[in-house]
Amino acid sequence: MFKWFRKKEAKEAEGEVKEKAPEQEPAAEEGSSREEGSSRGLWQKFRERLSRTRERLQEGLEELFEIERSIDESFFEELEEALITADINIDTVRALLAPLRVRFMQGELTKPKAFKAALKAEMLKILNIPAPPFPPEARPAVVFLVGVNGVGKTTTIAKLGYRLKQAGHSVLFVAADTFRAAAIEQLETWGARLDIPVVKQKMGADPSSVVFEGVKAAEARKTDVALVDTAGRLHTKYNLMEELKKMARVAGKVLPGAPHENLLVIDATTGQNAVNQVKLFGEALPLSGLILTKMDGTAKGGIALTLAYLFKIPIRFVGLGEKLEDLEEFNAEAFVDAILP
Numbered sequence: 001m002f003k004w005f006r007k008k009e010a011k012e013a014e015g016e017v018k019e020k021a022p023e024q025e026p027a028a029e030e031g032s033s034r035e036e037g038s039s040r041g042l043w044q045k046f047r048e049r050l051s052r053t054r055e056r057l058q059e060g061l062e063e064l065f066e067i068e069r070s071i072d073e074s075f076f077e078e079l080e081e082a083l084i085t086a087d088i089n090i091d092t093v094r095a096l097l098a099p100l101r102v103r104f105m106q107g108e109l110t111k112p113k114a115f116k117a118a119l120k121a122e123m124l125k126i127l128n129i130p131a132p133p134f135p136p137e138a139r140p141a142v143v144f145l146v147g148v149n150g151v152g153k154t155t156t157i158a159k160l161g162y163r164l165k166q167a168g169h170s171v172l173f174v175a176a177d178t179f180r181a182a183a184i185e186q187l188e189t190w191g192a193r194l195d196i197p198v199v200k201q202k203m204g205a206d207p208s209s210v211v212f213e214g215v216k217a218a219e220a221r222k223t224d225v226a227l228v229d230t231a232g233r234l235h236t237k238y239n240l241m242e243e244l245k246k247m248a249r250v251a252g253k254v255l256p257g258a259p260h261e262n263l264l265v266i267d268a269t270t271g272q273n274a275v276n277q278v279k280l281f282g283e284a285l286p287l288s289g290l291i292l293t294k295m296d297g298t299a300k301g302g303i304a305l306t307l308a309y310l311f312k313i314p315i316r317f318v319g320l321g322e323k324l325e326d327l328e329e330f331n332a333e334a335f336v337d338a339i340l341p
């Protein structure tokens with residue numbers, strides 16, 4: 001029996017079994033050990049895939065957190081520098097360190113080990129932003145994925161479609177990127193592979209018209225979740241931002257309350273430019289969440305802290321690789337533990 005559980009947990013860790021129900025289970029003896037098991041898999045994946053960010057941080061921190069290191073003004077300076085190097089912006093770094101400085105002045109946190117634990121706790125405070133469950137409860141739930149070019153919107157839609165289907169939801173893809181050559185085919189290929197229907201029009205069609213048709217189709221088919229793929233656009237282009245607003249308005253006209261989620265997809269490798277993206281997309285649409293992709297290939301994972309601190313918008317998912325199983329719900333504890341073990 002025990003062995004069987006272990007095997008199942010290992011599979012969950014590899015992403016083969018996706019229904020993540022353990023949180024809903026009572027915290028009985030067995031239940032909690034199961035929970036520990038599957039989350040251990042997740043923690044391991046975060047640790048593996050976030051190794052570059054961790055290494056970047058460690059370059060600056062290793063010496064600081066040595067047992068015999070004394071905590072003084074130069075400790076704070078070096079720490080500040082190391083955090084900034086990992087793409088945590090200066091305001092965020094100061095917010096992280098201010099309470100630690102106060103505690104240090106009061107005679108606490110005099111040892112590197114205690115200091116590090118307190119730093120991790122401060123990071124968690126920033127990252128733990130409450131978020132409603134995904135997918136939203138509305139039926140159909142209409143979810144927009146938006147972002148600049150090439151950040152991973154379409155791939156993330158496929159990954160989300162895969163996750164949602166694994167969890168027993170019916171899904172519809174809406175090919176509202178009518179601008180980029182082959183964008184519709186790209187989504188169709190994913191749709192065929194995942195057995196998810198795709199609502200599309202011709203290349204060059206008005207994306208709002210595709211959204212209209214998509215939401216109507218989702219209603220008619222009683223689909224649980226409609227995932228809307230939008231064209232990559234620069235946040236600085238006024239017309240393209242207006243187009244996005246129009247798409248959202250049209251969705252809301254067909255189905256009051258839609259879109260239920262506006263998820264901004266951000267390529268984590270872009271670093272600080274992400275701040276402007278969140279700002280300007282956020283002016284066009286009320287963003288309900290962020291998705292940070294390509295966290296696997298970058299040392300700039302610290303951007304998660306920057307964005308959470310500056311915007312207080314929850315990070316809903318992280319892309320940890322190119323495969324369908326490589327999208328995980330953001331787990332603040334696992335993230336902090338992965339970058340600062």
Ligand SMILES: Nc1nc2c(ncn2[C@@H]2O[C@H](COP(=O)(O)OP(=O)(O)OP(=O)(O)O)[C@@H](O)[C@H]2O)c(=O)[nH]1
Pocket residue numbers: 147148149150151152153154155156177180183230231232233292293294295296297318319320321322326
């Ligand atoms: N390593 C890695 N690659 C990713 C991840 N997410 C997406 N990619 C890759 O990023 C590239 C661009 O992905 P797309 O999904 O086409 O990006 P997009 O935002 O839809 O692009 P446009 O529609 O042109 O704006 C592809 O090669 C993906 O495989 C991730 O989490 N990790």
Ligand SMILES: [Mg+2]
Pocket residue numbers: 153154155177183229230231232
């Ligand atoms: Mg795309």
